[in-house]
Amino acid sequence: MDRHRLRARTGENKPLFSGFTTSEIEKMERVLKESRVDLSEEIFKNLARGFNRSAGRAGKPAVKWTEVQSWLLYRQQSHVSKDDQEICAVKNLNESSDTSKGEKAIDLSKLEFEAKSSNDDAWYDVETFLTHRYHSSGAPEVLVRFIGFGTEEDEWVHVKNVRERSIPLENSECNKVMAGDTLLCFQEKTDHARYYDVQVIDIQRKLHDIRGCRCIFLIRYEHNNAEESVRLNRLCRRPEY
Numbered sequence: 269m270d271r272h273r274l275r276a277r278t279g280e281n282k283p284l285f286s287g288f289t290t291s292e293i294e295k296m297e298r299v300l301k302e303s304r305v306d307l308s309e310e311i312f313k314n315l316a317r318g319f320n321r322s323a324g325r326a327g328k329p330a331v332k333w334t335e336v337q338s339w340l341l342y343r344q345q346s347h348v349s350k351d352d353q354e355i356c357a358v359k360n361l362n363e364s365s366d367t368s369k370g371e372k373a374i375d376l377s378k379l380e381f382e383a384k385s386s387n388d389d390a391w392y393d394v395e396t397f398l399t400h401r402y403h404s405s406g407a408p409e410v411l412v413r414f415i416g417f418g419t420e421e422d423e424w425v426h427v428k429n430v431r432e433r434s435i436p437l438e439n440s441e442c443n444k445v446m447a448g449d450t451l452l453c454f455q456e457k458t459d460h461a462r463y464y465d466v467q468v469i470d471i472q473r474k475l476h477d478i479r480g481c482r483c484i485f486l487i488r489y490e491h492n493n494a495e496e497s498v499r500l501n502r503l504c505r506r507p508e509y
């Protein structure tokens with residue numbers, strides 16, 4: 269239904285959603301450059317998931333994957349329909365913003381770490397590790413730059429609170445989830461969207477249908493012990509799960 273509406277609206281020939289941050293737009297531009305032909309639903313969903321998990325989204329409304337889709341499809345269309353001169357102008361713009369830096373950013377994003385902020389116990393995507401030190405207690409710490417945040421938000425994080433980025437659970441992985449498992453859960457409130465560690469308390473298994481997993485997972489947030497019933501699409505697993 270969403271997609272239908274979307275298609276009708278892209279015909280209006282203007283971007284549908286203008287709430288993306290600069291780093292989100294840069295990321296989408298890179299994706300566009302890299303996979304001009306093969307934009308898939310998977311890519312849109314992954315991008316949206318990545319944006320919503322990044323620190324830059326904190327305090328902003330969550331991005332819907334359909335918004336990413338429409339943005340990318342619109343950009344793709346306008347790339348194609350614009351004349352060569354304009355494409356060159358876009359290229360030059362990208363190149364003048366320091367190609368080597370851009371390449372580096374791609375490599376860094378492939379590392380894909382997340383770190384837990386001691387401010388709110390939520391996990392944020394790491395853009396880069398700036399340096400490291402040993403705390404006076406002897407604890408090894410890294411200075412983390414979070415994706416979407418500036419230098420003023422850099423934070424010293426104990427290395428045990430840094431880990432490879434969690435992966436959204438697929439419908440087919442539902443049966444792997446057991447009560448007692450620790451997962452990462454996306455929590456969307458009016459003023460923020462964050463990822464927290466949660467423990468699975470109970471699972472109401474339901475028959476999967478065309479929409480995928482319909483099971484209901486009762487989870488408990490580790491940072492405040494609050495409980496909530498959530499769907500699979502809000503849960504992420506550890507890479508080695």
Ligand SMILES: [Zn+2]
Binds near residue numbers: 474482
């Ligand atoms: Zn299920």
